[in-house]
Amino acid sequence: MTALSLRDVRKSFGPTEIIRGITLDIAAGERHCIIGPNGAGKTTCFNLISGRFPITSGEILLNGERIDTLPPHKINRKGLSRSFQITSIFHRMSVFENLRCALLWSRGYRYSFWSPLWRQKGLNEAAEALLEELNLASRRDVLAGLLSYAEQRALEIGMTIAGGASVVLLDEPTAGMSNTETDYAMTLIRRVTEGKTLLMVEHDMKVVFDLADAITVMVYGQVIASGPPAAVRANRAVQEAYLGALEG
Amino acid sequence: MKYRWLILALIVVAIALPWCFYDWTHHRQAGFLISMLSQMGMMVILALSYNMLLGQAGLFSLCHATFFGMGGYATIHFLNGAGDGTLPVPMELMPLLAGLSGLGVAILFGSMATKQRATAFAMITLGIGELMATSALMFHHFFGGEGGVTTNRMIDNSLFGLSYASGLQVYYLILAWTVIAAALMYFLTLTPLGRMANATRDNFERAQFIGYDPRMVRFMQFALSGFFAGIGGGLYAITYEIVTYDALASSLSANALLMAYIGGTTVFGGPILGAILITLLQSGVSLLSNSWLVYVGVMFISMVIFAPTGLAGIIKTHGPIRQAGRLRLLVVPYLRLTIPSLGVLLGFVGLVELMSFLTIGAAQGKKLVLFGGPVDVHAALPWAISGICLLVGGVWLRFEAAGFHRVWESLSAEVRR
Numbered sequence: 001m002t003a004l005s006l007r008d009v010r011k012s013f014g015p016t017e018i019i020r021g022i023t024l025d026i027a028a029g030e031r032h033c034i035i036g037p038n039g040a041g042k043t044t045c046f047n048l049i050s051g052r053f054p055i056t057s058g059e060i061l062l063n064g065e066r067i068d069t070l071p072p073h074k075i076n077r078k079g080l081s082r083s084f085q086i087t088s089i090f091h092r093m094s095v096f097e098n099l100r101c102a103l104l105w106s107r108g109y110r111y112s113f114w115s116p117l118w119r120q121k122g123l124n125e126a127a128e129a130l131l132e133e134l135n136l137a138s139r140r141d142v143l144a145g146l147l148s149y150a151e152q153r154a155l156e157i158g159m160t161i162a163g164g165a166s167v168v169l170l171d172e173p174t175a176g177m178s179n180t181e182t183d184y185a186m187t188l189i190r191r192v193t194e195g196k197t198l199l200m201v202e203h204d205m206k207v208v209f210d211l212a213d214a215i216t217v218m219v220y221g222q223v224i225a226s227g228p229p230a231a232v233r234a235n236r237a238v239q240e241a242y243l244g245a246l247e248g
Numbered sequence: 249m250k251y252r253w254l255i256l257a258l259i260v261v262a263i264a265l266p267w268c269f270y271d272w273t274h275h276r277q278a279g280f281l282i283s284m285l286s287q288m289g290m291m292v293i294l295a296l297s298y299n300m301l302l303g304q305a306g307l308f309s310l311c312h313a314t315f316f317g318m319g320g321y322a323t324i325h326f327l328n329g330a331g332d333g334t335l336p337v338p339m340e341l342m343p344l345l346a347g348l349s350g351l352g353v354a355i356l357f358g359s360m361a362t363k364q365r366a367t368a369f370a371m372i373t374l375g376i377g378e379l380m381a382t383s384a385l386m387f388h389h390f391f392g393g394e395g396g397v398t399t400n401r402m403i404d405n406s407l408f409g410l411s412y413a414s415g416l417q418v419y420y421l422i423l424a425w426t427v428i429a430a431a432l433m434y435f436l437t438l439t440p441l442g443r444m445a446n447a448t449r450d451n452f453e454r455a456q457f458i459g460y461d462p463r464m465v466r467f468m469q470f471a472l473s474g475f476f477a478g479i480g481g482g483l484y485a486i487t488y489e490i491v492t493y494d495a496l497a498s499s500l501s502a503n504a505l506l507m508a509y510i511g512g513t514t515v516f517g518g519p520i521l522g523a524i525l526i527t528l529l530q531s532g533v534s535l536l537s538n539s540w541l542v543y544v545g546v547m548f549i550s551m552v553i554f555a556p557t558g559l560a561g562i563i564k565t566h567g568p569i570r571q572a573g574r575l576r577l578l579v580v581p582y583l584r585l586t587i588p589s590l591g592v593l594l595g596f597v598g599l600v601e602l603m604s605f606l607t608i609g610a611a612q613g614k615k616l617v618l619f620g621g622p623v624d625v626h627a628a629l630p631w632a633i634s635g636i637c638l639l640v641g642g643v644w645l646r647f648e649a650a651g652f653h654r655v656w657e658s659l660s661a662e663v664r665r
């Protein structure tokens with residue numbers, strides 16, 4: 001089963017084409033990493049898939065259904081959730097409130113202005129459990145904007161997976177973290193994405209080859225290689241364009 | 249509810265206050281006090297409902313009076329209907345109808361305005377406000393033109409058999425509805441919509457990626473805030489039995505903004521504080537001075553610059569220090585701030601009053617009375633004293649403010665540890 005597929009997706013900003021025809025299939029339940037040099041268009045790709053920007057041409061399908069014309073919130077409701085490379089949280093709300101908000105839609109609360117949140121036992125327990133899972137329980141009532149960088153990154157991941165999306169897109173979740181923090185974050189990601197489809201942009205090669213079932217290498221808006229880690233590692237074009245430079 | 253006792257005390261005071269100033273020898277109510285308290289009630293509703301937009305949803309609306317005013321106009325017509333028997337609704341429920349009128353208008357305009365963000369949103373609401381103010385003067389059937397529309401509130405239909413002939417009965421009706429409206433608005437902050445309004449305020453974009461359409465959140469928040477503003481307008485119509493263009497003019501929208509901001513937009517109760525303070529100034533200071541609006545304006549500007557979280561925000565920042573039992577240490581620094589502040593205040597008030605009497609006052613043939621004595625506005629001495637007060641006070645205040653800042657910083661650093 002293909003969870004997410006891109007068919008010759010292109011995106012131009014003004015006269016410059018940034019995504020130059022990407023075709024990619026991601027199997028359901030797969031952990032798929034995207035690597036590539038800075039400015040390759042990885043984040044832009046995420047922005048197109050999640051509906052943040054409209055695509056210029058091509059098709060994007062989620063579980064066989066076209067999503068490239070939908071607004072972000074509708075794509076999210078279909079079970080695709082994403083995180084941001086630059087942390088994007090509700091900074092004047094507490095950590096707990098951030099997580100609870102991220103749970104609301106998937107639990108069917110919609111725009112309710114008649115259900116008092118303090119009475120929603122299941123919802124509150126789920127938010128507390130998530131807080132525990134993210135190791136943020138001691139920061140429960142702190143304003144999200146006052147958290148440390150690593151804590152904010154953890155919250156970012158938590159908000160992305162809270163709604164129980166079946167396809168999860170993480171954009172450099174461990175960037176800027178220390179080694180210990182990265183290890184912890186990776187264990188967390190592994191656990192919370194169990195049984196889900198994960199598409200992740202990551203620069204840390206150790207993390208990538210540890211985690212990925214499949215790897216896609218993007219350079220200059222195009223896919224130059226895609227497949228199982230061993231095959232990608234052996235790929236000559238990849239070694240020349242990218243891995244060689246990194247691994248020395 | 250942390251503030252349960254404070255709220256209870258506030259309500260008890262509001263109930264008891266008219267009786268504290270009752271004239272027992274002549275058996276007369278204190279009319280001035282009751283009309284001021286009534287005004288406060290309406291303004292509390294207006295300011296709280298405005299803060300549903302500004303503070304809670306980050307929406308900078310400039311047409312809030314539209315919903316207040318429309319609630320008011322509609323209520324005049326409802327009361328007229330009730331008076332001639334075509335609308336069998338008791339007085340106590342009239343504010344609910346007013347709220348629904350406000351809601352209807354807010355749904356209409358909100359669907360246009362909330363599609364836009366930030367500046368465009370503010371522009372559209374400005375346009376809506378002006379449009380409605382002009383309409384009020386043009387369409388006589390509903391708005392009555394410049395004279396407005398009038399009614400008689402003695403509709404002889406009450407759940408409790410009240411006639412509402414006296415201002416006191418109307419005041420208690422206002423008080424009841426103010427408490428109901430405030431409680432409902434507080435409840436809203438604890439619902440999914442209320443929380444998502446905060447979320448879209450903090451990060452419009454992120455809300456989309458957790459499944460919410462932020463425009464829908466804003467639209468619903470806007471509509472509900474119009475509902476409450478409408479209730480305020482209904483109470484206005486019942487109190488004055490006349491509604492004119494003033495009730496939806498942009499100056500009232502600006503007032504809503506002032507009250508919410510000065511009181512504090514980051515705390516639910518902030519706008520209540522702002523509404524009480526501004527109404528006090530409006531009814532109290534305006535009796536003493538022509539220039540009260542100047543003072544409100546200067547106060548607003550100072551708040552924007554020095555205390556953007558408003559009065560309630562200032563009080564809130566003292567929380568951690570109070571919990572640590574260190575509030576005592578701030579008494580002396582505050583006293584030291586007070587003296588030069590008074591100097592600045594006296595100097596400023598002196599200059600403003602002198603200036604206003606040189607022009608407007610002279611035209612009206614009034615004599616300036618400052619601090620208990622008559623003052624000759626053409627003599628040099630009062631000008632010199634005011635100027636020196638302002639100048640010396642200002643320099644001294646800067647000095648003391650720096651000292652206060654140091655004490656404050658070291659205290660909060662200590663408390664944080």
Ligand SMILES: Nc1ncnc2c1ncn2[C@@H]1O[C@H](COP(=O)(O)OP(=O)(O)OP(=O)(O)O)[C@@H](O)[C@H]1O
Pocket residue numbers: 013018036037038039040041042043044045085
């Ligand atoms: N909204 C935009 N408008 C114009 N150009 C953009 C926009 N977003 C991205 N770009 C350009 O697209 C290119 C790819 O950017 P993108 O952020 O997708 O790269 P990336 O692969 O995520 O890089 P990094 O590893 O640094 O995060 C860059 O040259 C960037 O300047």
Ligand SMILES: [Mg+2]
Pocket residue numbers: 042043044085
């Ligand atoms: Mg990127």
